């Protein structure tokens with residue numbers, strides 16, 4: 312188990328594109344940290360630099376207190392699991408898991424015990440004699456994780472390990488990964504562009520945008536208190552409503568955010584009169600996509616059994632304590648700004 316610290320990291324590729332200008336990050340020992348952000352923001356590059364598969368242009372990386380900036384990947388006390396599994400097709404599951412330990416010339420009895428332990432942890436006991444082609448996608452990914460586990464690394468690195476799996480299997484593997492982290496209690500750093508994966512797996516999320524860190528925090532902190540407009544729009548599904556114009560200005564903001572579940576809905580009265588454009592029924596909840604003259608297009612959460620139809624008129628009232636005000640640079644305004652405004656409206 313080890314902590315990871317990145318200081319003043321810059322990455323410029325040989326063609327002179329700077330993908331990461333200057334990044335500082337401390338990853339706690341034993342944490343499950345998820346790097347999340349849109350395609351091309353530099354998540355994989357950052358992970359590969361921690362792994363030692365990519366050099367850093369400037370700055371330093373320490374793992375478990377040891378400066379590994381110029382240390383080879385194999386000597387960094389890490390194990391990496393890729394999206395593509397990278398299994399040897401001609402070897403059995405047991406041989407695949409055993410491979411690194413054979414190379415390292417560990418004694419046979421020790422290797423056997425470790426393969427058996429990994430197989431037990433990952434529910435692979437019945438499959439040890441099969442070849443990768445005889446396994447499902449989820450089972451192959453478990454073998455790849457098994458190969459990482461037997462190395463007993465201080466840090467596990469995962470690069471979008473579930474993105475080749477179908478939705479049902481992804482959910483199952485997500486739960487298994489969370490359990491694995493609880494059992495092993497090892498630092499895990501996980502790259503994904505899927506914010507649901509980030510919210511459910513992480514105890515710490517790092518939101519990246521164009522090579523910079525937007526915010527670091529627990530899933531609920533990012534959800535309840537996004538510090539930037541980018542994080543507000545990125546975390547949460549369906550997305551937070553972001554309202555510009557006069558309504559935002561009335562709160563001293565350039566943009567006002569309100570989540571679909573934080574809007575009270577009435578048929579008789581409220582702040583904004585809206586027309587229902589589309590209703591999406593998901594069972595437990597429904598989402599209404601509505602249009603209003605004052606606030607533009609918005610999404611509102613309703614109970615699953617709400618009787619509602621396209622063209623209906625509704626009145627919406629945002630909950631005052633759930634508003635997120637942002638300035639013209641996309642930075643969150645201090646709470647006092649909104650409290651003052653609400654006080655002047657006698658809402659609090």
Ligand SMILES: Nc1ncnc2c1ncn2[C@@H]1O[C@H](COP(=O)(O)OP(=O)(O)OP(=O)(O)O)[C@@H](O)[C@H]1O
Nearest residue numbers: 324325328330349350351352353354355356357504
């Ligand atoms: N070897 C390279 N040379 C030049 N540019 C590169 C190289 N590798 C990656 N890049 C660029 O660096 C940027 C970040 O890539 P990276 O793979 O880290 O993004 P990502 O956030 O992981 O994206 P995705 O979610 O699509 O995998 C991209 O613009 C990419 O084109």
